Amino acid sequence: MSIRGSNLLTLGGLSREALLEILDTAESFVEVNQRTVKKVPALKGRVVASLFFEESTRTRLSFETAAKRLGADVVSLAVASSSVKKGESLRDTIATIDALGLDAVVLRHRSSGAAEQVSRYVPHVRVINAGDGMHQHPTQGLLDAFTVRQVLAARRGLSGSETGSSLFEGLRVLIVGDIRHSRVARSDIAAYATLGAQVRVAAPGTLLPSDISNWPVEVVDNFDEALEWADVVGLLRLQQERGTGAFVPSLEEFTFTYGLTQERAARLRPETLITHPGPMNRGVEVDSAVADLPSALISQQVSNGVPIRMAVLYLTVAAPKENS
Amino acid sequence: MKIVLRGGLVIGPTTSALTDIAIRDGVIVERGTSVDLTNAQVIDVSGCWVGPGLxxxxxxxxxxxxxxxxxxxxxxxxxxxxxxxxxxxxxxxxxxxxxxxxxxxxxxxxxxxxxxxxxxxxxxxxxxxxxxxxxxxxxxxxxxxxxxxxxxxxxxxxxxxxxxxxxxxxxxxxxxxxxxxxxxxxxxxxxxxxxxxxxxxxxxxxxxxxxxxxxxxxxxxxxxxxxxxxxxxxxxxxxxxxxxxxxxxxxxxxxxxxxxxxxxxxxxxxxxxxxxxxxxxxxxxxxxxxxxxxxxxxxxxxxxxxxxxxxxxxxxxxxxxxxxxxxxxxxxxxxxxxxxxxxxxxxxxxxxxxxxGQLREHDRRVGLSAHGGDLSVGSDANVVVFDPAARWIASKENLASRATNTPYDARAMLGKVRVTIAKGRLVVNEGVLQ
Missing domain, CATH: 3.20.20.140 (Metal-dependent hydrolases)
Structure with missing residues (x-):
């Protein structure tokens, strides 16, 4: 099912065709972002609300930039300046903003499921999940897949869309770190697995979800060997508080066991790509020098955030719903 | 006022009997197929289970x-x-x-x-x-x-x-x-x-x-x-x-x-x-x-x-x-x-x-009557009439509770409470609070 005219709450359940449609649409917006005048009027006159109930710099900036480049009016609610802190319920906050005549809500919230709940409160508005608790961060999963395809296609002298999903077939993706608490991991795994990649995960036992056997992934027992296997290494941010004894004895021990140190990075094949959703804890999950290697795609990921979010806004808000 | 529940299946602990029950002054005063109906509020409960109040x-x-x-x-x-x-x-x-x-x-x-x-x-x-x-x-x-x-x-x-x-x-x-x-x-x-x-x-x-x-x-x-x-x-x-x-x-x-x-x-x-x-x-x-x-x-x-x-x-x-x-x-x-x-x-x-809950005997100190009994003559009249054949749709719109957080809204229900008699008093009749 395409996201045309629908909400984007999760990548779980989206078909390969639906994912490719978003990636291909984003590719057409890359060119817009390289123009001197970086605007297309696809969402002219539409109102997009950006509601970030949780701290975020790059995702918020990226969504708001995307909406503005599509010509939309952006209503932005900053948590500190809103009445949310005065005990107003999520439902009342949404109702207030909805009174401005919204076409879409981009929502970031610390609670899993908040985006889906909001979508029930305002069924006439398209809801785009910009990260909900430990559940999903769909646009991050999309831009990770987009960036990987872009780089792999360029190596073959092709554009990403010319390759469809072929470069994901059998692609060996290793996702490392706090899988249990990571919305990025859930979205990445859904995207990569649906596009045809083989996904393995490496994490301390406490940072694996309780029922990982039901996920479309394999758990690796030897992280160092898996690094030699991988075509793509997806690093995740380790929340500092997870490494203070409750889940992992210490940050140092995490780095010792699962950090991408220079020593471990030497085991990677030269063509292996490294991704990280940011913000990085340099020296914890990734060594600072490794993060700056040419194979680390971190800055491409950030710049691809805008075209991916333009594509998502365009498809969900402006594109007509499919009849199927 | 005497209440007679007429024609129901009275559910004892081990057996059931088709019999009428008469209630007065908080107790069950009569059972049988020919109870005295004079000056009684008679409720036809045929087809229903008559049991001890829940x-x-x-x-x-x-x-x-x-x-x-x-x-x-x-x-x-x-x-x-x-x-x-x-x-x-x-x-x-x-x-x-x-x-x-x-x-x-x-x-x-x-x-x-x-x-x-x-x-x-x-x-x-x-x-x-x-x-x-x-x-x-x-x-x-x-x-x-x-x-x-x-x-x-x-x-x-x-x-x-x-x-x-x-x-x-x-x-x-x-x-x-x-x-x-x-x-x-x-x-x-x-x-x-x-x-x-x-x-x-x-x-x-x-x-x-x-x-x-x-x-x-x-x-x-x-x-x-x-x-x-x-x-x-x-x-x-x-x-x-x-x-x-x-x-x-x-x-x-x-x-x-x-x-x-x-x-x-x-x-x-x-x-x-x-x-x-x-x-x-x-x-x-x-x-x-x-x-x-x-x-x-x-x-x-x-x-x-x-x-x-x-x-x-x-x-x-x-x-x-x-x-x-x-x-x-x-x-x-x-x-x-x-x-x-x-x-x-x-x-x-x-x-x-x-x-x-030790609620089978009445406790005069706190004024609690006896519950979960066998509906015999002389026992406290805590009685419910349940219609197993009734079919209805639950709704959060018409709850007696002050709150509405029911997970059963719009659920099709089997069987319904028709009558509740608590301490001899008719509290619910035909599914309506009295």
Missing amino acids: VDLHTHLREPGREDAEDVASGARAGAMGGYTALTAMPNTEPALDSVALVSFVLAQGAKTPLDVAVAGAITVGRRGELLAPMAEMAALGVRIFTDDGTGVQNPLVMRRALEYAKPLGVRLAQHCEDEALAAGGVMNEGALSAALGLVGRPALAEELMVLRDIELVRLTGGRMHFLHLSTGRSIALVAAAKAEGLDVTCEVMPHHFIFTEERCGHYDAQFKVHPPLRGELDRDALRVALHTSAIDAVATDHAPHAPQLKELPFDEAPAGMLGLEHAASLTYEALGEDPSPQQFFELLSRGPARV
């Missing part, structure tokens, strides 16, 4: 402290609509029912309602799980069940001392079985679904470990324990084995645990958030099977009213609990399967809980 061991009436969600009076109205003639007010109010003054207050509020409202006292001061509450003083007021429900008593030494202290008082402790450390602040059942939804899970083991621990403490102390709202097949099996060994343990299950599975949490609808959480299919089915055995002493409601805005919070922040009083009878009837035994129905909903 008894809930587990009712959150929210008074004092959260009267915006429910109070004793509104909870009693909801209970009457559900066929209940006796409720047990749980002590997790604000403040907790941990003293003579607070227990007396709720008993007095209960005495203003047509139903009997028994009170469960707290085991520990403020339900904090540290110091024993004055159980002997509360027992002297007629309190027969003590619990810190909402959470269980976590410290095993405190629970041991509570069992030892309660034993000579002739009262029973009731435990909310969840090891909160292992439950880890979870908000739904732990498993593949919680992992996919990004919600922290409460593992079944958190419940089962507490059941196991407390069975062993009962063995150690010779005390009495009632296990509240068991939700897994293993929990039930542990209790059944303890009973077989002769330990004095009893347990209850809730309709939501034998009706729903955790799938209901799949769209973050906080109406389905409850502790212990909704489990998987295997556990739900194990509970349904156990309803037909002596492992389960009672179906209770865990009726847990919450103000509507609280259930609109994000799933992880919303309070746990759902309404239950007005639908438990129909849901139990449904879960008993094809051709359900009326004896088992009233065993689970009335006679069993009345035994556990």
Whole structure:
């Protein structure tokens, strides 16, 4: 099912065709972002609300930039300046903003499921999940897949869309770190697995979800060997508080066991790509020098955030719903 | 005024009889097929089951402290609509029912309602799980069940001392079985679904470990324990084995645990958030099977009213609990399967809980009448009429409860409470509060 005219709450359940449609649409917006005048009027006159109930710099900036480049009016609610802190319920906050005549809500919230709940409160508005608790961060999963395809296609002298999903077939993706608490991991795994990649995960036992056997992934027992296997290494941010004894004895021990140190990075094949959703804890999950290697795609990921979010806004808000 | 229930099937503990029942001055005065109808309000109940009024061991009436969600009076109205003639007010109010003054207050509020409202006292001061509450003083007021429900008593030494202290008082402790450390602040059942939804899970083991621990403490102390709202097949099996060994343990299950599975949490609808959480299919089915055995002493409601805005919070922040009083009878009837035994129905909903709560004899000190009886002439007139053939649609729009957090909105229901007579008074007739 395409996201045309629908909400984007999760990548779980989206078909390969639906994912490719978003990636291909984003590719057409890359060119817009390289123009001197970086605007297309696809969402002219539409109102997009950006509601970030949780701290975020790059995702918020990226969504708001995307909406503005599509010509939309952006209503932005900053948590500190809103009445949310005065005990107003999520439902009342949404109702207030909805009174401005919204076409879409981009929502970031610390609670899993908040985006889906909001979508029930305002069924006439398209809801785009910009990260909900430990559940999903769909646009991050999309831009990770987009960036990987872009780089792999360029190596073959092709554009990403010319390759469809072929470069994901059998692609060996290793996702490392706090899988249990990571919305990025859930979205990445859904995207990569649906596009045809083989996904393995490496994490301390406490940072694996309780029922990982039901996920479309394999758990690796030897992280160092898996690094030699991988075509793509997806690093995740380790929340500092997870490494203070409750889940992992210490940050140092995490780095010792699962950090991408220079020593471990030497085991990677030269063509292996490294991704990280940011913000990085340099020296914890990734060594600072490794993060700056040419194979680390971190800055491409950030710049691809805008075209991916333009594509998502365009498809969900402006594109007509499919009849199927 | 005399009331005659005419033409119903009167359900005794082991047999049923097609007979009329006449009620006057709070007691059953006559039974038979030719009772005197002069000056009587005659209610035709042919096709219906006539049984002892239902008894809930587990009712959150929210008074004092959260009267915006429910109070004793509104909870009693909801209970009457559900066929209940006796409720047990749980002590997790604000403040907790941990003293003579607070227990007396709720008993007095209960005495203003047509139903009997028994009170469960707290085991520990403020339900904090540290110091024993004055159980002997509360027992002297007629309190027969003590619990810190909402959470269980976590410290095993405190629970041991509570069992030892309660034993000579002739009262029973009731435990909310969840090891909160292992439950880890979870908000739904732990498993593949919680992992996919990004919600922290409460593992079944958190419940089962507490059941196991407390069975062993009962063995150690010779005390009495009632296990509240068991939700897994293993929990039930542990209790059944303890009973077989002769330990004095009893347990209850809730309709939501034998009706729903955790799938209901799949769209973050906080109406389905409850502790212990909704489990998987295997556990739900194990509970349904156990309803037909002596492992389960009672179906209770865990009726847990919450103000509507609280259930609109994000799933992880919303309070746990759902309404239950007005639908438990129909849901139990449904879960008993094809051709359900009326004896088992009233065993689970009335006679069993009345035994556990020591509500079978009237207690003049606190003005409580006798419940869960055999409807013989001379017994207190706590009677319910249940129509097993009725079919209806539950709705959150017409609840007697002050709250609306029912998970059964728009659900098709099998069987319906038509009449509730509490202490001889017609409280509900034709499904309408009188």
